[in-house]
Amino acid sequence: MRTHKPARPGKPKSPLRATNIDKHGIPVSAVTHKLQKLLAQKGLGSRREMEALIASGQVIINGRKAVLGDRVGAQDRVQIGKRIIRFDFAERLPRILLYHKPEGEIVSRLDPENRPTVFDKLPHLRSSKWIAIGRLDFNTSGLLIFTTDGALANRFMHPRFEVEREYAVRIIGKLSDEHITQLTTGIQLEDGIVSFDQLIEQGGENVNHWYRVILKEGKNREIRRMFEALGITVSRLIRVRFGPVNLPARIKRGKWLELDEKETRRLLTLLA
CATH class of the missing domain: 3.30.2350.10 (Pseudouridine synthase)
Known part of the structure; x- marks a missing residue:
């Protein structure tokens, strides 16, 4: 890993395969890709946002409005409004x-x-x-x-994809066995029933106690709301892992x- 340095404007150096043949031996010019995937990889937004952009008629391929399901290759001209979007069809790693x-x-x-x-x-x-x-x-x-x-x-x-999120949670007080059962089997919130996949006590001192929790979704303020539903205040919340x-x-x-x-x-x- 590179350590943090002051941000400097400049073109990032990304690893490239300097070749016109893809990894399967097919000429790059003959390969096509899903339009929304290329736009997302370009960093213009999430794939869902790019699908919405295409559906709104704002994306043009070779002079015509793109539709969902379109594929493009190196020979195609893609525009969003008047802006021409240029893709690098050789392998480029994301930053x-x-x-x-x-x-x-x-x-x-x-x-x-x-x-x-x-x-x-x-x-x-x-x-x-x-x-x-x-x-x-x-x-x-x-x-x-x-x-x-x-x-x-x-x-x-x-x-x-059910990617795990792991958090360190500090609460005021200590969870009872009943609280732990509720948090791991299901808490009813206004947007549905939610639960932790794992909940592990980490100790504490005085009125503060730490727990590690793991869940596979990311609703707004979900962890805080789960504890609040039990009348428990979260005083610190730290995400320590996201997936791998x-x-x-x-x-x-x-x-x-x-x-x-x-x-x-x-x-x-x-x-x-």
Whole structure:
């Protein structure tokens, strides 16, 4: 991993295969890809957002409006409005950052209250944008993953993949056996029944006690709301793992690390 350095404008160096033949021996010019996947990989948004963009008629292929299901290759001209979108059909790895979010930052580019945003801390990109893989609320700290690949972000976030999220939770008081049973079998919230896949006591002192919890979805303020439903206050909440990615101890709050080529390939293999 590369350690955090002050962000500098500039074109990122990404590993490329300098070839016009793909890994199956087929000329790149003959290969086509799903349009929404390419747009997401370009960093223009999530795959779902790109599908909506195509459905709205804003994407043009070779002078005609694109439709869902279209595929494009190196010979095709793709536009969004008047902007021409250029794709690199040789293999290019996505960029992936791990960020240690402190409390007091939002995971959004714009905020009516003008609160600090995590995006202000990230390195500058010229031709794409950082996509946050999941969110953490204003008062939650811990691991955030950012990428330039919308398809990769979708692989982490879509409910059908059931990617685990692990949190360290500090509460005021201590859970009873009945509380633990409720939290692991199901709590009724306004948006449905939710439960932890695992809940492990981590000890504590005085009135504070720590627990590790694991769940496979990411509803808004879900963990806090589960404890609140039992009349229990969460005083600290830290995400320590998202899928196969742990929060490295050496990343200080408000700092980031970028995965190198080897680490990126390993992560993509684990998610395949």
